[in-house]
Amino acid sequence: MAVERDEEVRVRCFLALDALRARYGNDLPFVGALSDGFVFHGQRAPFLNRQKGIYRSAIQRGPAALSIQTSFKGGPYDDVETDEGFLYAYRDGPVNQPDNRALRQAYALQVPVAYFRSTRPGWHRVEYPCYIGADDPAGRHVLVTPGRMTGTLEDPEPVPIEISVERSYAVREMRVRQHQGRFRALVLQAYRDRCTICRLRELRLLDAAHIIQDVDPKGLAEIPNGLSLCSIHHRAYDQDIVGVSPDYKVHLAPRLVDEKDGPMLDALKGSHGVTIELPRSSTLRPDPERLTTRYERFLAAS
Numbered sequence: 001m002a003v004e005r006d007e008e009v010r011v012r013c014f015l016a017l018d019a020l021r022a023r024y025g026n027d028l029p030f031v032g033a034l035s036d037g038f039v040f041h042g043q044r045a046p047f048l049n050r051q052k053g054i055y056r057s058a059i060q061r062g063p064a065a066l067s068i069q070t071s072f073k074g075g076p077y078d079d080v081e082t083d084e085g086f087l088y089a090y091r092d093g094p095v096n097q098p099d100n101r102a103l104r105q106a107y108a109l110q111v112p113v114a115y116f117r118s119t120r121p122g123w124h125r126v127e128y129p130c131y132i133g134a135d136d137p138a139g140r141h142v143l144v145t146p147g148r149m150t151g152t153l154e155d156p157e158p159v160p161i162e163i164s165v166e167r168s169y170a171v172r173e174m175r176v177r178q179h180q181g182r183f184r185a186l187v188l189q190a191y192r193d194r195c196t197i198c199r200l201r202e203l204r205l206l207d208a209a210h211i212i213q214d215v216d217p218k219g220l221a222e223i224p225n226g227l228s229l230c231s232i233h234h235r236a237y238d239q240d241i242v243g244v245s246p247d248y249k250v251h252l253a254p255r256l257v258d259e260k261d262g263p264m265l266d267a268l269k270g271s272h273g274v275t276i277e278l279p280r281s282s283t284l285r286p287d288p289e290r291l292t293t294r295y296e297r298f299l300a301a302s
C-alpha cells in the first residue's frame, strides 16, 4: 500500500532525526550527520534538499513532500512567523511545478513533514512532525504548523495537534526554539566560535548564554545580550559559580577559590581574573548595563 509505505518512510525519517538530535543536540551539522540520510528497508535516503527546499524522496510512493528547508539568511525563503505557525513560500515558477505540487499535496493529504531551517551555513534546526495547516496559492505560501508524536516507542505515530490552545502553545514553543537557534548562531559567530572564557573552539561544546534571561518570545536575538560559552562555563555562569563583571573580567565564586578538587576546578580557577575574549565589533560586545545587573546577581549569590 502506497499510503502505508509513505507513512512508514516518514516515521523512519523522524526516528533517524531523533537519533541525530540525541547525539548532536538541536543544531545538526549537515556534513557527517544529515548528509548520511536515513535508512528505509535497506535503502538510504536523504533527509532534505538544500538547494530546492521542497523535497520528496525517490523511495516514497506517495505524492507529498517529505521535508521542507529554509536556507540561511532570507531571500525568497525567509519564512514569516505568525501566531499559527510559519509561512513557507512556494518555489518560484508555476504554482503547479513539481516541487510546489509536492508541497501542496502535503496539505491535501495531511501528512507530516520535517521542517528544516538553517541557522548558519552547514547547520540546521529541524521541527517534526509538522503539518501544512493551510495552503494559499494566491499568496504562494503554505502555513507550517507543529504536530506531535503519539503511540508507543515501538510504534510511534505522528499526529496533528487538534486542540487550538495546545496548538498555540506548540507554535510558541517552536518559535522560541527557532529564535534560540538563531541566537546561538549569531553569538557564536560574533565570538569566532570560541568560548569567551577558556577559548575552547569546538562548536559542538559551545552555547550562547543569555546575560539576562530573555522572557519575550518575540524578543530579537540580541548579540550584546549573549556570551559564547563552552558547556562547563555556561553551566557555571548560569549557576553563579562564574561571573563576568562589566569590565569584562571573569570571577570565580569566592567559596571555590581556596578549594582543591582536581584539574577541572583548577581550570575554572585559572580563568579567575582573566579578561574575556570580545567580538571585534564594539556593537556586538556584551552590553555593560546587562553585565552589571547580572554581575550583581552573581555577587549576591556568592
Ligand SMILES: [Zn+2]
Pocket: 195, 196, 197, 198, 199, 200, 229, 230, 231, 232, 233
Ligand atoms: Zn569555556
